[in-house]
Amino acid sequence: MLLKNIVEKNFKYFSYFFSYLGYNIFLLIFLSVLVGVFDGFGLALFIPLFEVAVDPAKSSGSDTLGEFSFLIDFLTNAGIEISIGNILTFMTSLFVLKGFFKFMDSYFKVSLQISFVKRLRFQMLDGLSHVSYQHFVGLDAGRIQNTLSGEVYKVTGAFISYFNTLQHAVLLFVYTGLALISDWKFALLVSIGGFLSNLIFKILFRKTETASITISNKGHAFQSYLIQAVQHFKYLKATSYFAKYQRKLVNQIHEIESFQRKIGFYNSLLNGLREPMILVIVVFVIIIQINFLGGTLSSIMLSLMFFYRALNYVISIQSSWQMFISQFGGIVATSEMIKMFDSGKEENKTTNSMGDFGQIRLDQVGFRFKENGDVLKNITLEVNPKEAIAFVGPSGSGKTTLVNIIVGLLEPTQGNIRINGVERSALDLSVLRGKIGYITQEPVIFNDTVFNNVTFWAEKNPENLRKFNQAIELANLSEFVAKLDQRENTPLGDNGVRASGGQKQRISIARELFKEVEIIVFDEATSALDSDSENVIQENINSLQGKYTLLLIAHRLSTIKNADCIHLIKDGQISASGDFETLMSQNNYFNKMVKLQEF
Structure with a gap:
């Protein structure tokens, strides 16, 4: 139970998408890892490339690669001369592999997106199809229309943003791992700085999420009022009430715009803070590394190349996550709609067919809605063919x-109905x-x-x-x-x-x-x-x-x-x-x- 609570609290978004996509998510993550690994190996070869370019007589550039010396050793063991041309050829092949897996990664994500949106639409339509009429009449038509036609597109955007975030996080992890292998002290200090800066962004994420959910709720109300304006247009026009009703719609638009403006403010603040904060962290860590921890310039350069990639993904993560949170209201709206449909699902407990309609008989039938008194009492009648x-x-x-x-x-809430002498519940x-x-x-x-x-x-x-x-x-x-x-x-x-x-x-x-x-x-x-x-x-x-x-x-x-x-x-x-x-x-x-x- 404790583990389940931890998962639901910290991985609720992942659990939501996993329920639709299953283990395909892990294949997508694996493809992202391959993209990062081959890109990192290609970047690592810049160090021996520079060294050989400065000193062509240098037979090996593996001395300064540390844990990545296996790349140069691979060429040496294969009997390939360490030269600018050979290093560039090897580097190119690694980036070509990276490009191939990047293509696979992108195309697979598009396929998952299409599959997810299709399943979500089918699920909502299936829920609407199977909801009982008695339950349906108590639902908000504006909310249903807004969710099926508008909020589902926000869910599509949320899907793209979430998996961009997930992939960027995987690549960030890969590049951070490569940086740790290259110079663990430097990498550790930058990671700590990045973690501390993320606490500031987390506050803005929460505010954006709240505003997004509010926008969805306001959108439901606006759609409901708009449907009624179309349905009752003749009356509103004939009585000059439309101007007053229009003011009601305008107020709804103002409220939605107000929350959209808040999200825009939070997004702009994040965009303005990201790069300056990251640059300050990196500069501060370089000073500490060189002056106090005795780091070498070559190890810092290699680690910095990895961090250059990693920090780009830090920015990308924050951008895509902010975009996901701003569209999170769509996930809430569709999830609630599906639950509403499921809670009112009509029970058809049998698949028994029937012949032609014979006699329909009602015995002491009564009916009442939950919130009202009896609508029908003690109805007994027969309907013959x-x-x-x-x-x-x-x-x-x-x-x-x-x-x-x-x-x-x-x-009926009391009594029973028989068709051809058979209880209707059996048909x-x-x-x-x-x-x-x-x-x-x-x-x-x-x-x-x-x-x-x-x-x-x-x-x-x-x-x-x-x-x-x-x-x-x-x-x-x-x-x-x-x-x-x-x-x-x-x-x-x-x-x-x-x-x-x-x-x-x-x-x-x-x-x-x-x-x-x-x-x-x-x-x-x-x-x-x-x-x-x-x-x-x-x-x-x-x-x-x-x-x-x-x-x-x-x-x-x-x-x-x-x-x-x-x-x-x-x-x-x-x-x-x-x-x-x-x-x-x-x-x-x-x-x-x-x-x-x-x-």
Whole structure:
């Protein structure tokens, strides 16, 4: 437990990336080590190169290489003369090897980046796909959109910055090790100085991390307000509220900018301090080494060459780490989003399939949201195949909640549901929902062609074209499609802007008919339509009656006049049931509702 706490505290970022990439990280580290080693060997050869250049008669330059004399010994043992040309050739070969491993290192990092981002996106999309509807309705739409579309790019940047930091740290370790081999006293003093200077940078890193997380949270709120501005644009414009709402958005932008400015200040301060501090440390150590520790100039030069490389990576580490911290909020946002999706994951405990829909029976079903009281109480009813069942009642009575329970979007908090005599929990929800069509008050239209909207991007082959034509015929869309310039290939625009409300509803109906469903839900399907469009949709509903099981939720009672059974819902309970004429004659409340609508 202690070891786990130490790892989580000190290597939490490494653990995060390791969970996605596994042991590939260590291969990347190994490639970085090879880059540093071959580069260091090549640098070490500068000392004998200079010596031979000054004194061509010198037969060996290994005297001043110390622990690196094996490089010159390698040439000697191979029978190669120690000359400027041969040393340069050997040095070049080492740098070519370094270049090869540098290429492998860079390309492998790009491959890991692509793999990581793809897995992260898939994980979030999979989480969204499997989250229950009941959990989803409690989530912040702005936060979801900001995380999936914006914060994920920050995670990509954080990945690049983190692995740049990791590779730079590996190279720093390699060059520091080479410097220690060359002159351990000099290297040790510079390392101590570098460690002390890093304490100052650590304070700035913490401040940057806090600001980054705050920016992500502010971004969630801004996206949420922005989505609402687009959704309610008509209202805000018509009432002159947009100017006030705009000020709210402007304030959010100012707050985000303020924290971005803080990060910019910390980055600028770090950039200004790095090189002067490093130079002061090196100069100070050289003075101590020569005057007090008796170091030789050649050993200091060799060690200094390694430290020249190492100190460059010190600067690079601090730059890339600062960049990582500034984008760290994206990792927090995506991790929290994944946890939120996982915590609301819908349990599908079985893969048992089912045949055609038979009878659906609810026994003493109740439902309540955690934060509210009972929405439904003691609901007992039956839905038989190919019946048209309607649910009416005042707003907030629980009509939509009841239908959402019937079709499996919500699970009852009491009672049970049986389909074909089998507990619904024993059936595969994905198979069950594949047999259900859902027509909402606001039609779901995608920014694509008529064909793709109806077929949900099915392959355009003869069989699917036949099914498409059959679906639009049943939905009374054939004439509309025939008049379009590109017929079924005509784009409908954002949210179906090129179609009327009634046409969009019929496209929604055609989609469900193409899907070959058994149950179709009409949730206030005509409440937002004009009278002519309502009549067309009503004709659609009438034409489907007896062919499909229809569940109708309606405020406009004219749409459910021909229903086989109407359930009047009041205060979360079924207060009366029967056909239209029976309720008219026996239920005063229903009779009053009908008369108020004057039809």
